[in-house]
Amino acid sequence: MTVRWGIVSAGKICSDFVNAVNSYPGKGDQVIAAVAARDRSRAEEFAKLHNIATVFDSYQAMADSSGVVDVVYIGALNPDHFALTKLFLKKGKHVLCEKPMCLNLKQTQALVNIARQKKLFLMEAVWSRFAPVYLALEKDIDSGKLGDVKLVEVNFGVPLISVDRLTKKDLGGSALLDIGVYTLQFAQFIFKDEPTKVTAVGTVNEEGGGPLPFP
Structure with missing residues (x-):
């Protein structure tokens, strides 16, 4: 059975993923079947570059589709991971989400619960x-x-x-x-085991994020 991948977003990391899949000699009958992005023109450019047959106008359109994709790779920015993964799981699509899967534990647990309830594949893409x-x-x-x-x-x-x-x-x-x-x-x-204690030291920058420049 052919496994049809949908690519969610059209940035560099998604391009790297598609190249990796297409160049892997043991990929079997997996195929990159569709791509969606916030900007359709970017999705069309991505599809042309990677010879992808189907372009969706939106992420919602890909999620609502039937018979086009079986599993999606989500390579959008980190803050979008939770909402996009939830969208596709709710619509019955398996999900491989780029790391980090979510920005906090509560979001991740919610997604795991949905995947278990609907008996869907859900994985964080830690390639190494x-x-x-x-x-x-x-x-x-x-x-x-x-x-x-x-x-x-x-x-x-x-x-x-x-x-x-x-x-x-x-x-x-x-x-x-x-x-x-x-x-x-x-x-x-x-x-293999979960850590029993975590100690962290750090400083946020002026925008509330990190990292800081070296002195």
Whole structure:
């Protein structure tokens, strides 16, 4: 059975996702079937670039559609993740949502409850969990090759000061919700268990988000 993907938004991350799917030799009968964006012209440009057959005028139109898409990939800005994921789940579509799935625990729990109630697939798109190096590392830990792991230190940094989605509070601005997700999930990937204590230190910028520029 062909698995038909709908792409929600037409930005760079969505383009990266489509390229990854189309270039993966083991994708089987999966196909990128449709795209929707707030601006139809952007969706049409995206569809032309990636040879996508169907363009929707709106996210609502894709959600309301029947027989076009089975699962959607949501690559919109962080503050839109909750509403869009809820929309598509309510309409019976499976969802792969870009990280972070939501801006807080309450929103995420609400989506998980809907997915369970409707028996739909719902997943946060943390791509690195499927990288060959992760799988090899997990195998070495499980086999005892690395001994009993007691400490994990993770560092990940890139220039972010000029990125609005990180610096502006109304866009969900947070280094933690962007690349910080990779450091948190890596620790959980190694230890498997939930943390018993979380300690955080940070400073917000003048717009209520983060990060701050280096002195």
